[in-house]
Amino acid sequence: xxxxxxxxxxxxGLHGSAWLPVAFFLLVATVVPFAVGPDARxxxxxxxxxxxxxxLTAALLPIERLIEPDQANGVLDQLALNGVAExxxxxxxxxxxxLTFGPMLLIAAVPxxxxxxxxxxxxTRSLVSLAIGTPALAALAVAxxxxxxxxxxxxxxxxxxxxxxxxxxxxxxxxxxxxxxxxALRLEAAVALLTVAGAPFVSGAAIRAART
Amino acid sequence: MSVLLHGEGxxxxxxxxxxxxxxxxxxxxxxxxxxxxxxxxxxxxxxxLVAGLLRPDAGRIERADAALADDNLALDRELPLARALAFWxxxxxxxxxxxxxxxxxxxxxxxxxxxxxxxxxxxxxxxASAAPLWLLDEPLNGLDRDxxxxxxxxxxxHRSDGGAVLAASHLxxxxxxxxxxxxx
Numbered sequence: 500x501x502x503x504x505x506x507x508x509x510x511x512g513l514h515g516s517a518w519l520p521v522a523f524f525l526l527v528a529t530v531v532p533f534a535v536g537p538d539a540r541x542x543x544x545x546x547x548x549x550x551x552x553x554x555l556t557a558a559l560l561p562i563e564r565l566i567e568p569d570q571a572n573g574v575l576d577q578l579a580l581n582g583v584a585e586x587x588x589x590x591x592x593x594x595x596x597x598l599t600f601g602p603m604l605l606i607a608a609v610p611x612x613x614x615x616x617x618x619x620x621x622x623t624r625s626l627v628s629l630a631i632g633t634p635a636l637a638a639l640a641v642a643x644x645x646x647x648x649x650x651x652x653x654x655x656x657x658x659x660x661x662x663x664x665x666x667x668x669x670x671x672x673x674x675x676x677x678x679x680x681x682x683a684l685r686l687e688a689a690v691a692l693l694t695v696a697g698a699p700f701v702s703g704a705a706i707r708a709a710r711t
Numbered sequence: 712m713s714v715l716l717h718g719e720g721x722x723x724x725x726x727x728x729x730x731x732x733x734x735x736x737x738x739x740x741x742x743x744x745x746x747x748x749x750x751x752x753x754x755x756x757x758x759x760l761v762a763g764l765l766r767p768d769a770g771r772i773e774r775a776d777a778a779l780a781d782d783n784l785a786l787d788r789e790l791p792l793a794r795a796l797a798f799w800x801x802x803x804x805x806x807x808x809x810x811x812x813x814x815x816x817x818x819x820x821x822x823x824x825x826x827x828x829x830x831x832x833x834x835x836x837x838x839a840s841a842a843p844l845w846l847l848d849e850p851l852n853g854l855d856r857d858x859x860x861x862x863x864x865x866x867x868x869h870r871s872d873g874g875a876v877l878a879a880s881h882l883x884x885x886x887x888x889x890x891x892x893x894x895x
Contacts, residue, residue, distance in 0.1 A: 500800065503798060507787070507798060511787070514789060521876065556766060571783075572783055572784060572785050572786075573781065573782070573783020573785035574783075574785045574786065576762070576764055576781075576783065577779065577783075577785045577799060577836075579762075579763060579764060580762055580763070580764075580777060580778065580779050581840075582776075582800065654886070709766050710759075710765065
């Protein structure tokens with residue numbers, strides 16, 4: 500059942516507008532040089548951070564379709580009757596969500612890195628940092644989607660909730676793109692691991708609490 | 712006779728209102744229980760309680776594997792009916808689709824189904840699950856005469872196979888049912 504659920508998430512993600520978060524990511528990365536100006540050194544210094552902000556906003560886009568439709572349509576209830584734990588539903592949704600936006604975002608990160616003036620070793624570092632960070636972004640998105648599901652104006656509320664929770668990830672993730680020597684990458688990995696491990700439980704509790 | 716559902720001393724409070732308390736409930740193989748009562752008396756809530764989707768405020772409940780048909784379709788709108796139903800574990804899916812007259816709709820996307828066809832699909836999912844305990848919330852809503860007959864036949868077959876049915880309905884159900892009236 501879990502495998503079927505992950506496949507379903509991927510199918511639904513790709514069926515809808517899978518390109519939208521990636522297009523958004525590229526768009527934000529494109530706007531940064533316009534906003535900051537053409538100074539290549541300055542751009543390269545803030546480029547990693549800009550990529551992370553772009554990735555964060557991209558992760559926010561699909562948040563309303565992650566949990567709410569399944570809750571309104573009774574899919575979550577039927578899953579419970581089939582003996583699937585809510586935590587497992589959360590984990591499957593995280594995996595499915597990452598599969599629909601993570602790999603594509605990593606591909607888009609290559610042109611985006613050039614746009615913000617990262618190349619060579621910095622490009623590799625930003626890709627590694629995003630590869631480690633995007634599963635955590637997916638986990639945060641699913642957890643926040645579960646927490647806000649069914650509430651009025653859930654989309655904006657989800658943004659308010661997700662941004663502060665993503666701060667540690669953004670700090671270490673952006674630092675890891677800029678500096679290969681520091682232990683920022685390890686700290687980012689630790690934060691990501693904690694987020695990915697905790698999010699299914701948050702999602703599961705939120706799904707249960709939202710039942711009426 | 713094996714017991715498929717056993718609840719004792721059940722109480723449920725919803726929105727600050729006590730729906731029922733001290734409710735005992737038992738269903739054995741081949742039995743069927745019809746929940747009646749006025750709107751808002753807690754029929755649907757009791758079904759969700761038995762399904763495990765709500766927690767009782769008092770009492771305890773034990774049940775065998777159950778399948779639920781309620782107001783929610785829980786099928787992916789963009790998929791053809793047969794594929795959407797196949798997502799749910801159902802060893803008897805083909806049989807169930809035939810039993811509810813859905814064979815000719817198997818390639819029709821779920822979003823194009825009518826109300827009654829959606830109702831039949833929900834009931835077919837319950838039958839396909841091969842769960843011994845069926846929980847049906849207002850199963851006759853939206854069903855035409857033919858659909859109601861097919862449901863009665865499916866329930867009779869399920870009961871003779873040793874299954875049990877708990878149904879909430881304000882309409883009379885075919886065959887012999889025990890009745891539990893809520894909200895008196």
